[in-house]
Amino acid sequence: MLSRTAQMLFWMSRYIERADATARLIEMGRRMAMLPTANAEWRSVARASGSAADLADDTKATSSDIILRLLLDAENQSSIRCCFAQARANAKAIRSSLTTAMWETLNDQWRLLETLDAEVGVGELPIWLDWAKQRAAAFRGACETSLLRNDGYIFLRLGELVERAEMTLRLLDVKYYVLLPETDVVGGGRDYHQWTSVLRATSALRAYHHVYRGDYTPWGIAEFLVLNPMFPRSAAYCYRTIDQRLNELASLYDGTRFECHDIAAAMVRRLDGCDIQTLFQSGLHEFIEDAIQATNRLSSEIARAYHFES
Amino acid sequence: MFDEMRPQSGGVRAPYDNIAAWLEATGEETLRRRQAEAEALFRRIGITFAVYGQGGDPERLIPFDLIPRVFGASEWRKLSRGVRQRARALNAFLYDVYHRAEIIKAGIVPEALVYQNEAFLPDMVGFDPPGKVYSHIVGVDVVRTDAVDFQVLEDNCRTPSGVSYMLENREIMMRMFPQLFASCAVEPIDEYPSQLMHTLQEVAPPACKGEPNIVILTPGPLNSAYYEHSFLADLMGVELVEPSDLFVDEGKVWMRTTRGPQRVDVIYRRIDDAYIDPLVFRPDSLLGVPGLFGAYRAGAVTLCSAPGAGIADDKAIYVFTPEMIRFYLGEEPVLKNVQTWRCSLADERDHVLANLKDLVVKRVHGSGGYGMLIGPKATKKQLADFRAQILAEPDDFIAQPTLDLSAAPTLCSDAIESRHVDFRPFCLVGKEVRLTPGGLTRVALTKGSLVVNSSQGGGVKDTWVLSD
Structure with missing residues (x-):
């Protein structure tokens, strides 16, 4: 197989896994934030994510800042939005190495996060985290049941x-x-x-x-x-x-x-x-x-x- | 205007009998609902057409109209004969101009038109491509203006696109209206990918022993026809490579794989000549595969189509196709050419300038409906602009009468109405000449419009060839 294809496959599933893990990470932060005196929790979320480490030490950063960086930030290559966009771009570049079922899980609704308003995103956070986890699960399922x-x-x-x-x-x-x-x-x-x-x-x-x-x-x-x-x-x-x-x-x-x-x-x-x-x-x-x-x-x-x- | 389903004489033309009955029985409302379903299917599968730099959605759907365009069996026989004939003649012409140039010596095609043409590639002179085939996939754009004749608008000898729509439109139609196919005896088209594969196998370099390794070369996902490239690679089970996946070493062409370098024998390239090899064509370009053209000339790999094949589909050369058919094949052309005036000739240019508002003016090297003037639809300013351009660079323009293209029933926003259509069959040339009974029907969705190009708001239809 083409080396580029191997690279695209490797990174496609890495991005999906990262989106999934990031969703769970935010979920953990959200839950901890409901406890009294739990503000530090968002900072550990930021640190664990790797892509928002600078926010962990920024005392002015709010929980919304951290959530948005990890969920919607177009500049952050590891945000859930970017992970899905990159996974789809990879999929498109090696379309013929994917099954239709796999492609459809990545192509369906892929632009939803692009147009999601920040305030709505934070306000409806659980819905979007679930959405991300479901996309990831659907992708894995499609791979598992359709790929040679x-x-x-x-x-x-x-x-x-x-x-x-x-x-x-x-x-x-x-x-x-x-x-x-x-x-x-x-x-x-x-x-x-x-x-x-x-x-x-x-x-x-x-x-x-x-x-x-x-x-x-x-x-x-x-x-x-x-x-x-x-x-x-x-x-x-x-x-x-x-x-x-x-x-x-x-x-x-x-x-x-x-x-x-x-x-x-x-x-x-x-x-x-x-x-x-x-x-x-x-x-x-x-x-x-x-x-x-x-x-x-x-x-x-x-x-x-x-x-x-x- | 010739209406494909309902001629002015009344009634329904025989090939459309079943379609007319089906439209009647289904009703517009149901059709509209099914149309929406079809579009959702296209979007989900990801059949989009990339249009960049114009704002809006970069991945657009080509509008699909679900009322098929139909050819009767005898109509198809004629078309098929004509298209194959043309594909053979164009390849014979290519061989000739890159060898002894008999057609020039015979005084049929003017020397300057060939040798001073940008599409002519001096590096190809004297080279024999495998099977003497230059253009392996010939897309012939055909229109009709009456019940009898077909006219060729232009030939596409380089990398004609659209065949994926031919296949996908049929898939969608069969999925949505199985009962319709059961009653209509439509010739199947699903052999196309394996025929393309056979064609490419047949032109493997003579030095290649055993099963040739075939690849499709794409510029990448940003190309407007990328979907088609990956679709064909998938259906043929070959690798879809980008220039960076290939390299030339010791005169041979290799692709980078997870097991290390692997030999490549045949490249169905969907990139332009200019981007094949920066060493030969564009020293300033980072695209392409350095050394590829040298390997090709040395017989280590086959490029489909051959570099320089564009000289055959140049709009200035087009005028001579009927003569080519007579000269090389000794046959009478089955399909007519559209009358064409070359602005490079003084008297023809005068005629064009005097009748600009009635003519279609095209750039000799243009494509995709860009750089085109449709006289009857043009504003005064556009007419004046073109007049100035023609006077400044007469060699760059040809003109044709504004054809009253035939129209086929189409589901429009208010009703089922007739819209102008054209047709592109895809003829394969290897050791054999093959033609799948079908092609791409493009439809101008805007009322009265004659421009069917997808980049200009055209749509597509499934095309049926009925069996006897």
Whole structure:
């Protein structure tokens, strides 16, 4: 397949995943903002998003500023609006590598956000966040049920998984202090919300319940998001799947393996041989920073191996 | 005016019998509702036509009219014979002007008109493209003014577009009105993509052994016909490449793939000559594939259409097509040319200037309905402007009588009314000459308008060829 096609597929699903993650992130902020003295929460949203980090330190920035930057800003390449626009532009550029079902999920209503009034957007925020999540879900569904399982499918999935791993890690990085054992003193109302906010931002609240039977502990939450291989937004799940996909790609490509294969395999080994106690002891923050770096390197090595631009 | 469905003599012309009954039975209101459904379908599938730099929606729909335009079987036989004949003659002409130029020596086509024409490419002289084919897809624009004759308005030998509308219009019609097809015996057109594929395979370079790797070369998503490029790539199962996906190494053409470089044998290019290869055509251009033309001349790859094929569809050359048919094929032309005055000739120019308000004036190198004067519809100022332009650069203009194009029933805002139409079939030339029974009917949606170009507010219709 054309290298450009691989690049477009990889980034198309990355953008969709980013739009989805950003919607959940804003949702978390919105929920936390309903609590008393929770203003700092919007700042951590800004920081976790990566694309609004400057607003996190700007004391004059309001919650609306942050929401608009992440939802509608035409200048912010990572805003939900831009993510969908870029995903569609990519799709259009490789239209013949997509199925009709996939194209239609991206082409349908794609201009809605372009004309959305800022005030209306903020006022009807839950509607638009749901809308974004539904678009993303429809796109994934269309891929899953209509796309041939060839190298194109693998590149598509890789983009999504790399983005997801990075988002989960970035979110943890912003909130890791919340999970540090020192803060585990009383588990009062505020802590409870802080912890659950991390789960909410990854749509993991219910799933966590199922696995841990209700008790929110920092250990449990960190373990769930980093190490639980069953939860599809955990770092462990993302990396295991990336590793599998890369192996499939290698077998499609005459067994040829590259640097990206080594990075993914090393990360899987590291996560497999790790328990949450050691992770906290050796420093959760350091681990997360490391993992984010590895994820970025992985992304550029995938591009290098298959001759496209990262 | 010749009305395709209801001639002035009364009644309904035979090919339209079923359509007339269907319109009657369906009723305007239902048709209008179905029309809206059809438009929603087009929008959802993403069949749009990009018009840039004019404000408004950059991705517009070409208006689709759901009342088909119909040819009877015998009408089609004649058209088909004429179009194939023309496609063969145009390719013979191209071979000739890039080799011995017999037609010039015979005094039929003036030398200056060929050799001083911008569309003539001296780099092509003496080169034999595979199968001696230059124009692999010939779009012939045909109009009719009466029940008997068809006239050719112009030929398109480079990269005629519109075939995706031919295919999609039919898809939509079949989806929306299956029962109509069941009763009408319409020739199918869905073989076109595989015929195009065969055509391209047949012209692979002789050096290519085994299955040729075929690609479609597009300028990219901003091109107005991009949808068509990706649509055809999809239907043929070939890669749609942009210039940056290709490179030339050691005289061979490669595309960048995830497995590394892969050889390319045939390029159906949908970009203009000027953007093929910056080394040859436009040193100032960043577009194109450096070295591509050299690889082509060395026989490492086939370009469809051949660079320089535009000399055959030049509007100044058009005048000579009937002579070409006689000269190369020894046949009488089946389709007529429209009478054409060349402003480069003093007496013809005088005639044009004296009758400007009755004529259509076209730029020799123009396309898409731009740079055109329709005398009877023009303002005094436009007439004066064109007069000045013709006097300043007479060689750049030709003129034709204002044709009273035939009209076909069309769903308009108030009622079903007749609107002027033209027709573009797509003739494929490889080792064989192939013509799908159908084509693109364009319709001028504005009452009385004769301009059918999609860039100027024209619409499209499904075109039916009835079987015997």
